[in-house]
Amino acid sequence: MKIITVASLKGGIGKTTTALYLSQALRSLGKKILLIDLDQNNNLSNFMIKQFPKGNDLNEKNILNMLKGYADISNFIWESNDGIDLIPAKKDIKNIDVEFATDPILGLRFRNDLKSLNYDFIIIDAHPATNTGLRCSILASDEIICPVEPSVWSSQGIDDIESERQNASKAMKNEIKLRALISKCTLKKAEELKPILKKKGYQVFQTAIVNSEAIKVSNDISEFLNEKTGKAFPMFLSLAKEILK
Numbered sequence: 001m002k003i004i005t006v007a008s009l010k011g012g013i014g015k016t017t018t019a020l021y022l023s024q025a026l027r028s029l030g031k032k033i034l035l036i037d038l039d040q041n042n043n044l045s046n047f048m049i050k051q052f053p054k055g056n057d058l059n060e061k062n063i064l065n066m067l068k069g070y071a072d073i074s075n076f077i078w079e080s081n082d083g084i085d086l087i088p089a090k091k092d093i094k095n096i097d098v099e100f101a102t103d104p105i106l107g108l109r110f111r112n113d114l115k116s117l118n119y120d121f122i123i124i125d126a127h128p129a130t131n132t133g134l135r136c137s138i139l140a141s142d143e144i145i146c147p148v149e150p151s152v153w154s155s156q157g158i159d160d161i162e163s164e165r166q167n168a169s170k171a172m173k174n175e176i177k178l179r180a181l182i183s184k185c186t187l188k189k190a191e192e193l194k195p196i197l198k199k200k201g202y203q204v205f206q207t208a209i210v211n212s213e214a215i216k217v218s219n220d221i222s223e224f225l226n227e228k229t230g231k232a233f234p235m236f237l238s239l240a241k242e243i244l245k
Contacts, residue, residue: 025240037089045088107139
């Protein structure tokens with residue numbers, strides 16, 4: 001099993017989009033996925049909850065309650081029949097800093113809980129700020145995917161994620177991988193940015209997630225990408241295959 005956090009300190013860069021459609025692509029390759037929302041914006045939860053029939057209680061089965069340790073982690077999972085399960089977030093996830101201010105082993109406990117599960121991939125959508133949720137996600141992870149777009153702010157933001165990665169790797173005594181994913185730009189801009197990031201010492205996915213109207217429409221209507229005829233899905237399929245190498 002591999003635990004991946006999708007992290008960026010810049011909002012609107014495609015972090016949640018990456019978590020969602022990478023999960024879809026991995027599912028299409030026969031993998032079983034658990035999606036976890038640790039973003040205070042709850043966009044991933046809002047999208048995914050619409051994929052589930054009635055019967056799950058968000059007030060009980062959510063990530064904050066899971067982290068509090070009220071019951072075994074399996075009790076907080078929304079199970080699906082299509083290969084992508086979910087632990088959603090509510091708005092009260094914004095209280096994570098207060099709830100766990102004096103808990104020094106939250107990240108380790110979270111990782112141990114995740115590693116007890118039977119999935120091929122666990123993908124975490126982290127909050128775009130250096131808070132307890134982001135640090136907890138990185139501590140629990142095997143790899144970080146950091147979406148980057150061709151702007152000074154965005155490319156500098158990866159340095160902050162790298163700093164958190166280094167601290168987490170040292171704390172866990174385990175090397176956590178980080179790779180940049182160029183997103184939300186033209187293919188030409190992606191090719192220009194790739195050598196810049198590599199010169200700074202970052203590993204960069206060969207796949208880039210370029211601007212796509214299909215992605216915007218799917219996000220707006222909370223539906224997964226068209227896998228048969230859609231032009232956007234092949235980008236995420238290519239990304240998934242890179243991760244599986």
